[in-house]
Each structure stands twice: as C-alpha cells, then as structure tokens.
Amino acid sequence: MADTKREIERKYESDDSGLPDLTGVAGVAAVVDKGVAQLDAVYHDTTDERLAAASITLRRRTGGSDAGWHLKFPVAPGVRDEIRAPLSDSVPPELAGLVRSRVREAELVPVVRLRSDRDVRDLLDADGRLLAEVSVDSVRAERLTGGGGSAQWTEIEVELADDGDPVFLDTVEKRLRKAGVQPSKSASKLARALAETAPRGRKRRLPQRSAAEPVTAGDHVLAYVRAQRDAVVALDPAVRQDEDDSVHRMRVATRRTRSALRSYGKVLDRAATDPIGAELKWLAGELGVDRDREVLTERLTAALAEVPPTLVSGPVGSRLLTWANASRGGSRRRLIGVLDSERYVALLDALDALINEPPLLKAAAGKPDKVIAKAVRKDFGRLSGLVTEAIELSPGQDRDVAVHEARKQAKRTRYAAEAAVLALGDPAKALARSMKSLQGLLGDHQDSVMVRQTLREISAVAHAAGESSFTYGVLYGREEGRAAAVEAALPGAWQAITGTTDV
Template structure:
C-alpha cells in the first residue's frame, strides 16, 4: 500500500559554518536538536535516465523515520508529491505503474547511491507545534555500475511541516540569506549527484536555446510535441485519480487528432490517420471516466439547488451509489488500458512521429500562408454545421447537429492555438471565440447526457419502490437549460461571424 504527501521544501548551499542560529525567525519559539540520522538511499532509473529528465525521483532508503520506497513527482518549484511504499527487495508494483509511461519496456536499475549524515532541528511554535524541519545533510554520492565517479557536498534543507503555511519558509529564507547562506542551484540531491558524477568531468547541465520555428512544419510539430509530452506527463496523475487529470489527458489526445486533420497539407494523413484512430480509442477510454465525473458534478449541483421539500426519497444516496458503482468500474478499466500493450505502442508511435515526421511539401512553405489557410478551412466547416443546427427544429436532429458543431468548434480552436504564434492576435481572438461557443454548445450536450442519466436513475428508483418525482423535476429543468442554449446560439454565432469578417 502506498501513501502520498505533499512535500514543500527549500534547499541551500552549506559550508563549514553549518546552520545559522534560527531562534530569531518570526513565529519560532523553540529550536529542538533531534540528533543525527544516517540515511542510505539507492536511486532507480532507466539506463538513459528518463525519470531524472522529467525531474522524477525513485529511491529505496533505509535509516531515519521514513525508511521505504519514495517516488517523487514535481508539482512546482520546491513542491513535490511524495508517494511512499514499505521496504521491499524490488520496486513495488504500486510505484512502477506510475512511471510506466516513461519507462515503458525499459528496466528500472539502481543508478546512484547517496549516503547522508542528516543533522536535524525542529522549529516549533509557542504551542509546541512543528513549523518546519531543518537539516544539515553531509552527502556522499556514488554512481552505480561503473559509469561515473563520486562526489560529496553539504547542504541545508528546510521542509515545511504537514499542512503548514508556505509563507513560513519565506521567513526562514530571509534569516538564512541574512546569514550569507545562498539557495542551492540543484532542485534535488539526485540532480546534483548526476551532474557531479557524470563521466564527462562533472559538466554542468547546459540549457540550449529552442530551435527557431521557420516553416509551417516547425510550428505544427512544436504543437504536436507539446501534446505528446502532455499525455506522457499526465499518465501518473490519471493513475492517481488527481482532479482534472483525465480531462486534461483527453484534451491532449483530441488536440493531436484535430491537428492531424487540420494540417493534412503539412503531415501525410496516410500516416497520421491510423494514429488518429488510436488517439480516438484512447480518448474514448478516458471519456468513460470523465463523462461520469461531469454527470455526477452536474447532478450533485442540481440537487444542491433544490429546496429540501422537493427531495422525494433517498435521492442523494441513490446518486452516490450510482456514481460510485460506475466510477469504480471505469477506473479499473482505465488502469487496465494504461497498463496495456496497445497504449504503450501508441506512445511509441507518437515518439516516432515527433522524431521522424511524415512531412509533405507544404511543410517547408511560409507558415503564415499555410496555417492561415488551414484555419479558414476549419472555420468554413464549422460555419456550415452551425447554420444547419440553427435551422433545425428542437429535437433529436438538432441535438445531434449542435453536438457536431461543438466538435468542429473544438477542432477550429485547436487549429487556431497552433496558429497563434504565427498569426498573433487574430488567432488568439478566434481561440477565445471558439471557447465561448464550445461552452454554449457543451452546456447543451451536457443537458442531453444528464437527461439520459436521470431517466436511468428514475427507472432504478421506481423499480426499488422509491419516488421518481425529483428525477422528473430535474429532467424538466435540464430541458429548459437546453432550450436556453438553443435560443442563444443564433446571436452567439452572428457575433462570431461578425468578428471573423473584420
């Protein structure tokens, strides 16, 4: 079983003077000496250090109060999510799955050993509550496998107490800097160890300037690589069921698929269409979970708006049971998909596409001309669908037409996102317009889906001898929301057309 905690810390360089006096830090009443702990950590990665390249660390550590396996994911500067698993001889399966999008068919190997003598101080407030843990770590690093050398250094680490105020770290930082202590240049011990034990004479990591985007192909590929990276980076978050992770990964798959279609003059669709079908499959698998989330949130909010007198029967309990049953099944299915061969092969195909793209002749042309033409083409298709939806009477046909227009609005938006670095403000304005149209059409589609869910819930309630009154009431409200969206569409569309004509 693995546990997760949010780690908020700052690292500093240290010299022979050790730790400055911290009794003067605002809010600190007592500094408690906790003694020295001997820590021994072995870090695991692939032979080409894929985890380290993504600022992810995986280690097996003994000594101290939290011996075990630790997997850390970056959240922001100085903030990481640490997932802890008990000690074992091999990497726990609960952790290997979380890095599978990077490791894939590779092998996790011990690459670095860090032994640290950690001299710990606890900073306590007037009530004796822990504010932060401050340590002076004397570190000895040794590459494993004969691929490099050794290094040693001393650093100061300040880790915020669980649920502590991050602003407290600013107070400690001010005290340390006043004492002449400077912030560490390395984000983690492993990053420093890898740099200082490199076979190539302890070279510092170099930052290379991004390649210029000169052609239409350059711009389209930059957008594609960004979405490919998003899928890989979101994989652990989806497995951990973090908020919005499923939706964000689904959006990345849609952006890729839309880009293949919109920029067929740049990338050969004979190659990208099969990849697009696999992305459609993945989006569908992700959608099982995401659609459930949307429906549950919408129905819960609708119930919250009703007076208690209109809640007939165990409505909330039935909604929870319905949601948990469907969510649990979809979660298990989704994890099986992410662990499956088909998904891994799709990631490999996307890597190959980004490395050796099937460029067509237009890829070498002026980006403004090629990309503007693609955006105009998508907008024309959207225009036809929007006009068709507006001209239809309310009912199933209009529902379907509005749904098709919504999908085309997304595609136009994604094409405009690719175009923004080239076309500037006009493309950015089009992105905003498409977001607004998506919101309107999306609310209508959500109403269609919610009414379907309400029918199912009403049938279940009736079969159990419960009142179906509340479900019928909510169904009527959803019908009204759909009517309002349909009524707003003509004016919204005329506004968008007018802006495009300017």
C-alpha cells in the same frame, strides 16, 4: 500502501564552518539539536536516466525516521510531491506504475548510492511548534552503473514543516545569506551526484527544457503536439492516483492532439498520423467512461434540487445515486489496466516518434501566418456550414444530431486556433475564446439530449419497480425547455461570432 506528502525545501552550499547560528531568526524561539542520523539511499532509474531528465527521483532509503521507498515529482522550484511506500527489496508496483509513462518498457535499475551523515536541528516557535527542519548533510555519492566514479560534499537543507508558511523560508535564507551561505547550484542531491560521478565523455540526458522558438508552420504545429504529448505523460500519475480533474485534463490533451493532426493535415502527412489519431480516439474513449457519467450526474442532481418537494414523487434521489455509482469501481480498474497496457505504451512511443521524426509535407516549410491561418479558416468554414444547417432544421432528432456535429466542429476549430496562437497572435486568441463559448452553448444542448435519454432509462426502471415516474417527466420537460432555449439563442450567438472573427 503509498502515501503522499508535499515537500517544500531549499538547499545551500556548505563548508567546514557548518551551520550558522539561527537563534535570532524572526519567529524562532528555540533551535533543538536532534542528533545525527546515518542515511543510506539507492536511487533507481533507467540506464539512460529518463526519470532524472524529468526531475523525478525514485529511491530506497534506510536510516532516519522515514525509511522506505520515496518517489518525488517536481511541482515548482523547491517544491515536490513525495509519495512513500514501505521498505521492500524491489520497486513497489504502485510506484513503478506512477513512472510508467516515463519509463515505458525499460527496466528500473540502481544508478546512484548516496550515504549521508545528517546533523539535524528543529526550529520551533514560542508554542513549541515545528517551523522547519534544518540539517547539515555530509554526502558520499557512488555511481552504480556505467563505470562512473564517486564524489562527496556537504550541504545545508532547510525543509518547511507540514502546513508551514513558505515565507518563513525566506526569513531563514536571509540569515543564511548574511552568514555567507549561498544557495546550491543543484536542484537535488541526485542531480549533483549524477553530474559529479558521470563517466568521462558520457553524454547524459539533461533535464527537459522547452523546445526552441518555432519558425516554420511545421515548427508551430509540432510545438502544439509536443505540449499535448507532455501533458498526457505528466498527467498519467495523477490519473492513476485519481486526483481531481486529472482524467478530464488528460482526455482533453488527447483530443487536442488528435484535432491538431486532422486540422493540420497539409503540414503533417495524415497517412502517418491517422493511425495515431485512431489510437488517441481509443484512449479518449477509455478516459471518458466515468467522466461522461459524472457530468450527467452533476446535471441531474442540480436539476432535481430545483424541483419543489411537492413535485418529487418516489425515491428519485436514490435512483439517481444508484445510476451514478453503477460500475464505478469496475471502470476505475479498467482505466488503470488501460494505462498499464502495451497498447497505451505503444501510443506514447508513436507520439515520441512523430515528434522526433515528423512526417512533414511541403507546406510545413511555409510561413506560419499563411499555412496555419488557411487551416484555421478551413475548419471555421466547416463549422459555419454545420451551424447554418442546425439553425435551419426543425426541432427534433435531426436538429439534435446537427447541433452535436456543430459542437464537435466548434471544439476542433477551437483547438486549431489554440495551436495557431503563437503564429497568429490576438486574432487566434479571440477565435479560440469564441469557439470555447460556442462549444459551451452547444455542449449544454448535447448534455440535455443525453440527460433526457438517461431519464427515460431510469424512469423505465422505476416504473418496472412499481414507483411513480411523475418526477422524471417533470425533469424531462425542463430539459426540453433548456434545449429549446439553446436553439433559440444559437442564431444570435453565431451572428456575433461571424461579425468579430478575423483570422
């Protein structure tokens, strides 16, 4: 079973002088010699080094105190999340899954072997607590693919203790710099090994960087689509590990992408993008199975907490809990199956192809402030018609449907405005904020509709079991009141938006 550790470290160049004296570093009461360990690590990647291009490392290491498989994801400069799995002959399936969005159908193969003699010192405070581990690593690198060469170097590594204060690393660095030690030019041993052992004339995938500043309307739209594609790929491991809010954020990225493809149909040919949009809708639906239930559960739980105890009749709380937990495990397994599927990988490949060889139309070459503004105004015009229709309808099912359609269009207009920020500046930012606010208002109404439907279902089950349905009626009535409040507030909210919109 894999476990995760936050790793905060800094690397420095080293020469024959070895490690400077650190006994005088502020906060350090003792420097303890832990001896020399022999480490042997084989790094795995695709033959075109896709993981290295994303600053991700996957290795199998023996020797030292943490032998096993280590998968490292970058978090910030000098900060990585290390996911560990027990030693085995092949890449553990759980780690292979975490890099699937990068690797796709390519094979993970050994690319570099690093053998290190690690001379370790522990920096301890006055109470004997570990502050940091400092090592001098004598490294020998050997390229295992592509006829590459070998290299060797020595470096100093300072790794902060678990739950340590990162400011302490600044204190250590100050002492090292005073002794003439300089930060390493490479972010990791693997990055240095790949650079120094690369076959002559071979072009490597460089670490991913931001695209050039967008110029045309097509550039702006593609920059937005690229950012959402990158978000989906980067969030994949977090979703697999069930990290908080990761499913929601990945779902939003898919919706933003689909919305941009629709809103900017004059820039990117919809004959080519509509099939991708259909697959994005499928993925968003799969991601939403648990998310929608979570939102309703939170609302129902909060609503029940507001009901006076004298109005709670029967095991309402346990009924809500049973409903909330229904099929949770099964849907979780289903989601992992979706991320492991060929259909999902094909979608990622299609997004790559869209970005690398975009189906640009004539308007793509136009000026962003004209082409993009026109698309945003078109979306806003559709929204205006839907909101007006919702306001004019009488309360009831038809109005509920109209408000729901207006909510979806507000979301689409918001995403179109977000994509337009680089081109249009503050007016687009203001519109995006207004749309987010309107989306929240209309979303509250839709949540009320869904909660009332859920209450009817749970109430029916409770009634069949011989339980009182009184409290469900109380909750239903309160939800009707919340929906009515939204409907009453909508005309004023819309008037305020139309009076300030300037796109």
